[in-house]
Amino acid sequence: MTAIFKREFKSYFQSFVGCLFIGIILCITGIYVTVYNLLSGYPKISYALSGILFIFIISVPILTMRVLAEERKQKTDQLILTAPISVGKIVAGKFIALGAVFTIPVIIIGIYPLVLSAFGTVSFLETYVSIFAFYLYGLTCIAIGIFLSSLTESQVIAAVISFAVLFGGYVMAGICNIISTTGNFLTKILRAFDIVSRFDNMVEGTLDLKSAVYYISVILLTLFLATQSIQKRRYSVSVKNLKIGAYSSAMVVISIAAAVILNLLVSEIPTKYTAFDVTANKMFSLSEETKDLLGKVEDDITIYVLSNENSQDTTLKKTLEQYEQFSGHVKVSYVDPLVNPKFYTQYTDASVSRNSLIVVSDKRNKVVDYSSVFETSTDYTTYETTTTGYDGEGQITSAISYVTSDNMPKMYILEGHGELAFETDFNDTIAKANIDYESINLLQYDNIPEDAEGIIINAPTSDFSEDDTNKVLDYLQNGGNALIISTWTDADMTNFYKILDYYGISMADGLVLEGAEGAYYQSPFYILPTVESDTVTSSISDSYIFAPYAQGFLLPEEAGDGLSLTPLLSTSDKAYARADVNGTTDYTKQEGDVDGPFTLGVKAVKTNGEAESTAVIYSSENLFTDAADSMVSGTNMKLFAGSLGEMTEETEGIAIPVKSYEENYLTIPQSYIILLSLLITVIIPLAFLAGGFVVWFKRRKA
Known part of the structure; x- marks a missing residue:
């Protein structure tokens, strides 16, 4: 088999066909990589690979049309067939030689992601799974071409049949949809010849072992069929030949059945054992x-x-x-x-x-x-x-939680004091947590509605009236729960601070500046607080929280009977609070600044007789906004959901962030775009074509 491999591999570069095949693949790939990756800045090479599958319809017939058909026409196959080597090894040697030729451009393509990574973030695992799928697809096309070449002695006929079969496999998914959008017995059979859908499964971000088994089984089956096709010609017509022919036919049926059964068995294996999510944001995995x-x-x-x-x-x-x-x-x-x-x-x-x-x-x-x-x-x-994003898991998980919950909590968002309105994504998080919510103005109510599982006070900019304050305090004293977000304002907030004082919490004057390096982002006002351990923060314990323009909570050294205070977000001991922050450009600690550390988020649990009230309180009005959440890839949203969950009978809020489709685009200077595009579309392909032509021309002259 080694001798067959060496002979075949060498012949492809002596006849110019091998270099032509490599040059075509690299040139077309280079054009698509230039458009998608260099000019558009996409970090995924899978876009380019998906676009060039059509190239195998043309290039593989050119490469494989002579592999067996020409041997048969020139009668040189008789030398091979009478050699002391099995037909299977002959076919395997030829396939490995063709695969080695195809491996050369695949290796070169495999270098492209490494080059692209110099200009941005590239998901190598996802990218190389795509290249692996491209490699399996190409080898499958080559194996099909070898089998079809074994059926005839005409290179032209072999090329035409290969083109027709590969084109059929390329468009088979569309043909099945035309026949029946609902599917029937015929389309089930035809989908076995759909070689593109398996490729799509893998380039979409999944290492799909079912697709890999399909390609490998097709390769082995077609090579075996090519072996059987040659086997029938190895013996002269005799009684023995009839036996070999019958045996060959039986083996063909058995091999096809084995391939079908193998794929059917593999298809029954649960997907969790055969499909592995390789996307950077775990698009297809459950959280x-x-x-x-x-x-x-x-x-x-x-x-x-x-x-x-x-x-x-x-x-x-x-x-x-x-x-x-x-x-x-x-x-x-x-x-x-x-x-x-x-x-x-x-x-x-x-x-x-x-x-x-x-x-x-x-x-x-x-x-x-x-x-x-x-x-x-x-x-x-x-x-x-x-x-821009996929929210399938978030919506389905929310629906499952909804249909299995024994009761549905109701929360009221207070308004009428200049409160900040939640943006759409945070309202959606409340809905996805299966919490029924309603905005109310306490002027229209004698007290907080009895069905309230909790209330939300979101960054009021004007003070509560004494009457509103009493309504809130009465609710809390009777075991009500609250999510409270404070804000920094010049207004007198005496009554609002009475609500915080119910939990023993007071406020440092002004805004907090973080003095420790690594504990803020760009500006000392943009705080990255320490996330403390608690059920509220269990889903973000190893993540950053972005808390810009926060005030500092001052907690008592001893909480007192019936009161439990658990810090959730904390500054470093180098933080300080400044009362006059207007026009601040000097971020060094000054006289009059209040020393930290400070608490920026706290869970308070207070017992009043048999009633127990839980409040989750934060000091940054920007904490639960889309702008702040986007800075830390959704962890602020998770904190919001965990806080909501603390006020309901759920011990932990469920917040599945939308999985973003938006790419971190590559930033490639124009000069590099020109240089790289010329290299991959012109210089490298021409180098193979020129080298192949020189070798062919010298042999022709000789």
């Missing part, structure tokens, strides 16, 4: 919060997907598979709207879109509309909408 929730679920849950399974959104489908396989209580069922268009009316009167979900338990149900699964942004200058 620990979701796993904890599913581990506690005892009710049977059915998630109805309003779509045919074959046309379901692939990202959402992967997420649903994770839920189904992690918990035996979760079942996913597909309902085709074309077959049962009124199915959703059993659960809602509102219209729902295709691919929407209906999460059902014995207690209640919840509709997750497909439009809420993806986060979008609109450029109002062009009115162009872009998908």
Whole structure:
């Protein structure tokens, strides 16, 4: 087999075909890498690899058309067939030689991500899984080409058949959808010839062993079929030949059946053992919060997907598979709207879109509309909408929590004192925590409503009236819960401070400046506090919190009977509070500044007789804003959810952040773009073509 490999590998570079194949792949790849990665700045090379799959339809027939057909035409196959070596080793040697030729451009492509990483962040694991998928796809096409070349002695016919078969495999997914959008017996058979969908599974960020097994089984099967095709010609016509022919036919049937059975068995293995999420933000993995929730679920849950399974959104489908396989209580069922268009009316009167979900338990149900699964942004200058994030896990986990909860908490957001309104993402977090909320003005109420699980006071800029203060204090003294965010203001906040004083908390005058390096971001006012250990902060214990323009809480040395104070966010002992911060440019500690350390977040639990009140209190009005949250990749949002959870019967809030689609684009200077694009689209491909031409020309002259 080694001799066959050396002979074949050498022949491809003596005949110019090998260099032509390498040059074409590198040139086309270079063009796509230039457009996607160099000019557009995308860090993922998978975009370019997905775009160039068509190249195998043209290049592989050129490479493989002569591998066996030409031997047969020139009768040189008789020398090989009579050699003391098995036909299988002959075919394997030729395949390895062709694979070695293909490996050369793949190795060169594998260098591209290393170069791109010099200009930004590249997810190497995701990138090299994409290259691995590209390599398997190419080897599969080569194996198919070898088999088809064994069927004829004409190179032209071998090339035409290879082109037709590879083109069919390339468009098979579309053909199946044309035949039937709902799927039928014919499309199930045809999808076995769909060689692109398996590639797509892997370049979307999943190391999919099922796809790898499919490609490897196709390679082995086609090489075995090529072996059997040659085997029939190895013996002269005789009775023995008839036996070999019958044996060969039986082996062909057995090998095809074995390949089918292998893939069927592998398809039954749970996805959690065969698909591994390699995306940087774990797009297809369930978070620990979701796993904890599913581990506690005892009710049977059915998630109805309003779509045919074959046309379901692939990202959402992967997420649903994770839920189904992690918990035996979760079942996913597909309902085709074309077959049962009124199915959703059993659960809602509102219209729902295709691919929407209906999460059902014995207690209640919840509709997750497909439009809420993806986060979008609109450029109002062009009115162009872009998908910026994936919220499938967040919406599904929220729905499961909702349909399995024994009761639904109600919270009231107080207004009428210049409070800061929560932005959309934080309102969505309240809703995703399955908390019913309502904004109220205490002027219209005699007291806090009795069904209140908790109240939220978000950064009031004017003081509470004495009447409003008494209503809040009465509620807290009777075991009410509160999330309180204070703000720095010149207004007299005497009554508001009475609410804080109920928990023994006072406020240092002014704003806190952080004096310790590494404990602030750019400005000493932009504090990165120490996150203390507690159930509120359990999901962010190893993360940063961004708390700009915070005041400093002063806690008593001894909390007193019936009062427990647990710091959540703390400054360093080098922090200090400054009363007059207007126009501050000198950040060094000055006379009159109050020494720290300070508490910026605290959980207070106060017992009054049999009533127990829990309050989570923070001193930065910007803490729960989109701008602050984006600085720390969603950990402020998790803190918000944990704080909400502390006021309900849940011991821990559930907040699954939206998983961003937005890329950290590469920043490549124009001069490097020109240089690299010339290198990968012109210089390197031409070097192979020129080298191959020189060798071919010298041999021709000789």
